[in-house]
Amino acid sequence: MAEPSNEGSSMVDKVKEKVEDALPTRSKKQEKKDKKAAEKAVKKEQYAKEGSAAPKKAPKAVSIEPTVVRDPDAMFKEGWLDEVRKERPAKDVYTRFPPEPNGYLHIGHSKAIAVNFGFARYHGGKCYLRFDDTNPEAEEEKFFSAIEDIIAWLGFKPYKITYSSDNFDRLYDLAEKLILRDGAYICECNDEQIKDQRGGTDEKNKHPRYACKHRDRPVDESLAEFRAMRDGKYKPKEAFLRMKQDDFKTGNPQMWDLAAYRIIDEPAHHRTGKKWRIYPTYDFTHCLCDSFEGITHSLCTVEFINSRESYEWLCDAVEVYKPMQREYGRLNLTGTIMSKRKIARLVKEGKVFDWDDPRLYTLVALRRRGVPPGAILSFVNELGVTTARSNIQTVRFESSVRKYLEMTVPRLMVVIDPIKVIIDNLPEDYVEEVENTFGPKNVEMGSHMLPFTRTVYIERDDFRETASKDFFRLAPGASVGLLKVTYPITCTSFKKDDATGLVTEIRATLDTPAEGETFKKPKSYIHWVAESPKHNSPVKVDARVFNPLFKSENPETVEPDFMADIREDSLVTYSNALAEVGLTEIQRRAPWPEEAGEANDGAEGAHGEVKKPGPESVRFQAMRVGYFCMDKETTADKIILNRIVGLKEDSGKAA
Numbered sequence: 133m134a135e136p137s138n139e140g141s142s143m144v145d146k147v148k149e150k151v152e153d154a155l156p157t158r159s160k161k162q163e164k165k166d167k168k169a170a171e172k173a174v175k176k177e178q179y180a181k182e183g184s185a186a187p188k189k190a191p192k193a194v195s196i197e198p199t200v201v202r203d204p205d206a207m208f209k210e211g212w213l214d215e216v217r218k219e220r221p222a223k224d225v226y227t228r229f230p231p232e233p234n235g236y237l238h239i240g241h242s243k244a245i246a247v248n249f250g251f252a253r254y255h256g257g258k259c260y261l262r263f264d265d266t267n268p269e270a271e272e273e274k275f276f277s278a279i280e281d282i283i284a285w286l287g288f289k290p291y292k293i294t295y296s297s298d299n300f301d302r303l304y305d306l307a308e309k310l311i312l313r314d315g316a317y318i319c320e321c322n323d324e325q326i327k328d329q330r331g332g333t334d335e336k337n338k339h340p341r342y343a344c345k346h347r348d349r350p351v352d353e354s355l356a357e358f359r360a361m362r363d364g365k366y367k368p369k370e371a372f373l374r375m376k377q378d379d380f381k382t383g384n385p386q387m388w389d390l391a392a393y394r395i396i397d398e399p400a401h402h403r404t405g406k407k408w409r410i411y412p413t414y415d416f417t418h419c420l421c422d423s424f425e426g427i428t429h430s431l432c433t434v435e436f437i438n439s440r441e442s443y444e445w446l447c448d449a450v451e452v453y454k455p456m457q458r459e460y461g462r463l464n465l466t467g468t469i470m471s472k473r474k475i476a477r478l479v480k481e482g483k484v485f486d487w488d489d490p491r492l493y494t495l496v497a498l499r500r501r502g503v504p505p506g507a508i509l510s511f512v513n514e515l516g517v518t519t520a521r522s523n524i525q526t527v528r529f530e531s532s533v534r535k536y537l538e539m540t541v542p543r544l545m546v547v548i549d550p551i552k553v554i555i556d557n558l559p560e561d562y563v564e565e566v567e568n569t570f571g572p573k574n575v576e577m578g579s580h581m582l583p584f585t586r587t588v589y590i591e592r593d594d595f596r597e598t599a600s601k602d603f604f605r606l607a608p609g610a611s612v613g614l615l616k617v618t619y620p621i622t623c624t625s626f627k628k629d630d631a632t633g634l635v636t637e638i639r640a641t642l643d644t645p646a647e648g649e650t651f652k653k654p655k656s657y658i659h660w661v662a663e664s665p666k667h668n669s670p671v672k673v674d675a676r677v678f679n680p681l682f683k684s685e686n687p688e689t690v691e692p693d694f695m696a697d698i699r700e701d702s703l704v705t706y707s708n709a710l711a712e713v714g715l716t717e718i719q720r721r722a723p724w725p726e727e728a729g730e731a732n733d734g735a736e737g738a739h740g741e742v743k744k745p746g747p748e749s750v751r752f753q754a755m756r757v758g759y760f761c762m763d764k765e766t767t768a769d770k771i772i773l774n775r776i777v778g779l780k781e782d783s784g785k786a787a
């Protein structure tokens with residue numbers, strides 16, 4: 133059997149000979165082909181000499197194909213957001229994204245970010261990032277910077293970063309103004325009394341709503357008591373400022389004399405320290421801060437629909453500019469949990485690494501898992517914006533991410549659970565250089581060379597100890613193609629470890645056709661990596677594969693609680709995984725894809741600092757396995773990969 137070999141005359145010589153033989157009859161097309169072959173041979177020769185320092189094509193990382201992502205402005209051009217714009221066609225659009233700095237943002241917030249920042253950007257307006265920091269009990273410094281970072285990562289830059297607390301003096305003055313206009317009073321009722329005033333249908337409070345006895349307090353008394361409340365006369369819950377709304381007449385609970393100010397003694401506020409011991413409520417603060425900032429369209433989620441009435445009532449009552457509040461449907465993902473309290477429990481009980489564990493749906497987790505920011509925005513855009521709540525399965529999100537990655541990240545081979553294959557009919561020092569394209573669907577991504585040698589590794593799943601008609605991969609006596617290698621291999625024998633029962637080594641032959649014999653194409657091709665110390669191949673990696681964290685679609689409804697719904701196999705780590713040498717180039721050329729929010733071309737972060745793409749921007753498709761990125765725990769000695777999504781939808785939830 134003739135063995136393919138690099139021995140004897142060099143490949144460059146061989147190609148030159150071929151070119152010269154063909155000279156008299158060469159067509160233009162052939163000429164081009166031959167020139168390419170000669171160039172390739174030079175490249176191969178250089179590669180063989182220099183080991184891993186292979187010549188690299190380094191075209192720019194490609195941008196998103198229009199076929200992959202629908203018009204990124206579609207959600208603003210049509211539907212609900214278009215209607216909102218028509219309702220108030222202000223010349224200068226001002227919006228705001230107003231998170232409470234009491235936790236990490238989740239996938240639902242990406243909709244609010246896309247809606248508010250995106251609406252302003254689309255209309256040439258401005259969007260504030262306003263920290264709604266009126267509850268010092270729940271706020272922490274780390275959440276402020278995490279929120280700013282994630283907004284910058286999504287590709288948005290706030291017009292200004294503001295804090296509701298910036299307005300505490302102004303809000304206090306308006307509270308006094310409201311009292312003076314007989315629009316608020318100091319109430320000393322406790323929680324139970326307030327509940328009773330609301331009436332209802334329960335046995336306990338089966339009676340009509342009624343007003344509290346403090347409602348008719350003289351204005352002067354309320355003003356004096358408000359000041360006393362500010363100055364420390366009352367303990368928390370002993371008194372609060374209550375708005376005098378509509379005398380409990382309407383059926384809207386947001387109009388039943390809401391609280392405007394309450395006492396919070398501890399802890400100190402992160403910005404105003406111990407200056408205040410009374411803090412304005414959301415209902416008093418939000419509309420007035422919107423007003424101070426000249427917000428034209430205050431876009432929030434549907435659970436605030438009843439608040440619209442109190443929002444407008446207060447702006448009118450203190451005679452300030454009145455923005456327009458409109459409400460869109462929340463984005464909710466099923467099969468996971470988003471509640472801060474519940475995620476905190478998962479972290480505390482060690483069920484996940486931290487808030488950025490790739491199995492969670494916080495934005496820091498999705499970022500670490502390798503989901504590109506553009507894929508998140510594209511998902512939100514695909515769903516569109518209406519007033520209906522979107523309950524979306526995580527598989528739908530993953531399918532959107534997969535679609536986005538398909539055209540935008542390069543490909544290479546990684547064997548996550550390897551078995552060694554020795555190809556007996558190749559010489560010990562055999563090295564053939566094989567070309568692998570980074571982007572079979574996008575030639576601009578270029579290609580790279582990798583070695584094919586006598587010892588290769590294939591995926592454990594691609595081998596069976598007994599051949600059968602329905603198995604087209606490797607088995608004793610059966611042959612299979614190795615991707616990018618001309619001839620297939622046939623398994624001749626294998627060894628097993630008696631203790632573990634696992635196959636440890638496969639022996640095979642390369643089926644090079646004898647002269648005159650025709651080459652039979654194998655039924656299937658599998659991925660592989662070769663052993664070649666000279667080329668630093670293979671590259672050892674840890675590959676983490678994530679399954680859903682929960683067994684059911686509704687972990688919140690599981691008894692006794694969501695903790696009982698956790699899957700044991702939500703994280704599977706393959707510690708002996710092997711990647712081919714192309715990984716080095718993919719790492720060097722990151723970010724993949726090169727897009728808004730991750731560019732390292734001097735783009736600015738939230739504070740004007742130059743943004744650097746993180747390790748998660750090293751993204752690629754491991755052929756036949758899934759999409760992966762590099763984890764932040766990667767060190768110079770150990771590369772850790774996270775699976776972003778599989779190549780196709782997982783068969784389902786664990787039993």
Ligand SMILES: Nc1ncnc2c1ncn2[C@@H]1O[C@H](COP(=O)(O)OP(=O)(O)OP(=O)(O)O)[C@@H](O)[C@H]1O
Nearest residue numbers: 230231232240241243244432433461462463464472
């Ligand atoms: N699931 C969601 N879908 C769309 N927008 C959301 C969602 N959750 C929050 N938002 C919006 O994000 C903005 C800032 O959110 P904030 O942190 O104050 O919300 P939240 O309701 O406390 O969130 P959560 O309790 O879910 O963490 C608000 O305008 C809010 O309406």
Ligand SMILES: NC(=O)CC[C@H](N)C(=O)O
Nearest residue numbers: 230231232264431432436
């Ligand atoms: N109007 C809104 O967007 C609400 C924001 C507010 N921080 C909240 O969710 O409680």
